[in-house]
Amino acid sequence: MACLGESRGTFLFDLxxxxxxxxxxxxxxxxxxxxxGFDQTPxxxxxxxxxxxxxxxxxxxAEAIEHIKTLTAKLREDPEILFLESxxxxxxxxxxxAVAAAQRSVKSASHPxxxxxxxxxxxxxxxxxxxxxxxxxxxxxxxDNETVAYLRGGTLEDAxxxxxxxxxxxxxxxxxxxxxxxxxxxxxxxxSKLLVQAKQYDEAISMIDESxxxxxxxxxxxxxxxxxxxxxxxxxGDYAGSWDAADxxxxxxxxxxxxxxxxxxxxxxIENWSAERMAxxxxxxxxxxxxxxxxxxxxxGTSLIDQIIDAxxxxxxxxxxxxxxxxxxxxxxxxxxxxxxxxxFGRFDSxxxxxxxxxxxxxxxxxAPPGAERIVNKALGNNKLVGLIARLFPKTRIIHAIRxxxxxxxxxxMGGFNNRLHPWTTRAEWAARAWxxxxxxxxxxxxxxxxxxxxxxxxxxVSDPDTEFPRLIEFLGLEWDDRCRDFxxxxxxxxxxxxxxxxxxxxTSSVSRHKNYEPMLAGIxxxxxxxxxxxxxxxxxxxxxx
Numbered sequence: 001m002a003c004l005g006e007s008r009g010t011f012l013f014d015l016x017x018x019x020x021x022x023x024x025x026x027x028x029x030x031x032x033x034x035x036x037g038f039d040q041t042p043x044x045x046x047x048x049x050x051x052x053x054x055x056x057x058x059x060x061x062a063e064a065i066e067h068i069k070t071l072t073a074k075l076r077e078d079p080e081i082l083f084l085e086s087x088x089x090x091x092x093x094x095x096x097x098a099v100a101a102a103q104r105s106v107k108s109a110s111h112p113x114x115x116x117x118x119x120x121x122x123x124x125x126x127x128x129x130x131x132x133x134x135x136x137x138x139x140x141x142x143x144d145n146e147t148v149a150y151l152r153g154g155t156l157e158d159a160x161x162x163x164x165x166x167x168x169x170x171x172x173x174x175x176x177x178x179x180x181x182x183x184x185x186x187x188x189x190x191x192s193k194l195l196v197q198a199k200q201y202d203e204a205i206s207m208i209d210e211s212x213x214x215x216x217x218x219x220x221x222x223x224x225x226x227x228x229x230x231x232x233x234x235x236x237g238d239y240a241g242s243w244d245a246a247d248x249x250x251x252x253x254x255x256x257x258x259x260x261x262x263x264x265x266x267x268x269x270i271e272n273w274s275a276e277r278m279a280x281x282x283x284x285x286x287x288x289x290x291x292x293x294x295x296x297x298x299x300x301g302t303s304l305i306d307q308i309i310d311a312x313x314x315x316x317x318x319x320x321x322x323x324x325x326x327x328x329x330x331x332x333x334x335x336x337x338x339x340x341x342x343x344x345f346g347r348f349d350s351x352x353x354x355x356x357x358x359x360x361x362x363x364x365x366x367x368a369p370p371g372a373e374r375i376v377n378k379a380l381g382n383n384k385l386v387g388l389i390a391r392l393f394p395k396t397r398i399i400h401a402i403r404x405x406x407x408x409x410x411x412x413x414m415g416g417f418n419n420r421l422h423p424w425t426t427r428a429e430w431a432a433r434a435w436x437x438x439x440x441x442x443x444x445x446x447x448x449x450x451x452x453x454x455x456x457x458x459x460x461x462v463s464d465p466d467t468e469f470p471r472l473i474e475f476l477g478l479e480w481d482d483r484c485r486d487f488x489x490x491x492x493x494x495x496x497x498x499x500x501x502x503x504x505x506x507x508t509s510s511v512s513r514h515k516n517y518e519p520m521l522a523g524i525x526x527x528x529x530x531x532x533x534x535x536x537x538x539x540x541x542x543x544x545x546x
Contacts, residue, residue: 324382395451
């Protein structure tokens with residue numbers, strides 16, 4: 001099967017090792033043709049497959065998904081078309097749907113490529129054991145295959161199982177070293193991450209510098225590697241080197257951010273979602289208390305909050321689910337500020353809002369463990385959507401995650417966010433202004449909404465867990481459970497920038513992290529911040545990591 005017209009490197013970064021496999025022997029090629037060839041080319045099938053491949057090659061993934069909907073029912077169940085559909089859905093980050101399509105493909109024809117789609121999707125969704133299962137299935141078809149190896153290694157590394165990941169990846173590193181051949185990009189990336197986790201910072205930095213100098217390395221990969229170098233330098237104590245690496249990473253694809261324009265946009269949001277206007281907005285009749293939302297700035301402890309709740313036997317986390325953002329985009333496409341509510345939302349009346357709310361509850365219930373009574377969503381854009389969330393789920397609870405703006409600025413600058421979605425993360429002074437506007441939005445929601453909103457300060461959370469953890473669980477209407485203290489023992493994998501932090505015991509060394517970067521922050525005006533309100537901080541907890 002062709003590589004859909006893309007370089008191997010591009011697939012590695014867009015799709016978490018989504019390169020399509022190349023057969024290694026005549027026997028493997030023969031088996032591949034037998035499996036993927038399926039029926040001998042009925043014309044409609046051939047045309048459909050060719051068209052889908054062209055669309056995927058051109059990155060027209062949404063178009064490919066729509067094209068499949070026009071095919072006959074029989075063609076839509078063709079194993080190869082199901083595989084191509086799963087690939088398009090994966091690229092569009094519609095992972096549960098991609099899993100469903102790939103499973104149907106495997107059920108019809110046991111081929112390794114949809115198995116790898118299943119492994120990648122489960123990896124992204126944090127389903128570590130499912131991802132490893134599909135790596136096993138793919139390896140049965142492709143024994144001793146490096147693509148399967150670094151997908152397995154990356155899955156284990158994501159889960160914080162660094163020793164197991166090293167055991168998978170290191171033999172391949174040694175094999176290439178012994179042969180004198182250069183290490184392939186995918187293995188280089190996984191191995192450099194494992195070197196950082198093993199605290200072999202100098203070796204990791206040397207490998208990263210070599211990778212960045214490779215002409216064939218695409219810009220997203222260069223960005224990723226430079227952010228990894230920033231992490232290595234930070235942990236090594238080379239803060240100037242860390243800042244320099246992050247600054248170079250953020251220059252790649254950097255978009256201009258206008259703080260004044262952003263403040264105007266927040267003002268418009270506040271005006272459009274005033275108490276007077278919201279009283280006339282459509283409101284859902286969904287009465288579920290299951291949905292819980294974390295709002296606030298990125299890198300403010302949102303993943304830690306998510307893990308604490310998920311550790312409760314009646315709680316669960318769904319990560320950064322974008323379902324509400326998708327509904328907001330539909331609303332924005334028809335919204336007319338010149339028309340009084342509720343007519344300003346066009347066809348999206350209360351019935352449609354109720355339908356959207358019930359569909360959301362159904363989706364999070366399906367992906368959460370059975371018996372979950374509170375399911376938390378920590379999508380990054382929630383601070384802008386609290387008003388909409390309150391109208392969709394009148395019985396929801398909102399947790400406002402807050403952290404020192406200087407630490408937020410450093411963590412975002414070092415974090416490797418999507419520059420197009422969060423352009424303010426690429427400069428510390430922009431992050432300071434974005435923090436200011438986030439607080440402004442949250443204060444507006446507190447003043448205008450009836451739903452309960454709980455402020456959770458990161459500094460309090462990590463320094464006084466005996467008070468803050470039970471306070472958080474009580475806010476959700478749940479009884480305290482000691483398993484929440486052991487959140488890091490969960491087998492669940494967190495697929496965020498904090499993945500290698502929340503999978504270990506509580507630590508406080510990220511508090512006041514900005515002090516390591518004071519020379520770089522000089523001259524930036526940050527909002528005043530005191531998480532303890534003048535009170536002395538509780539005794540510090542475990543102090544390890546960053």
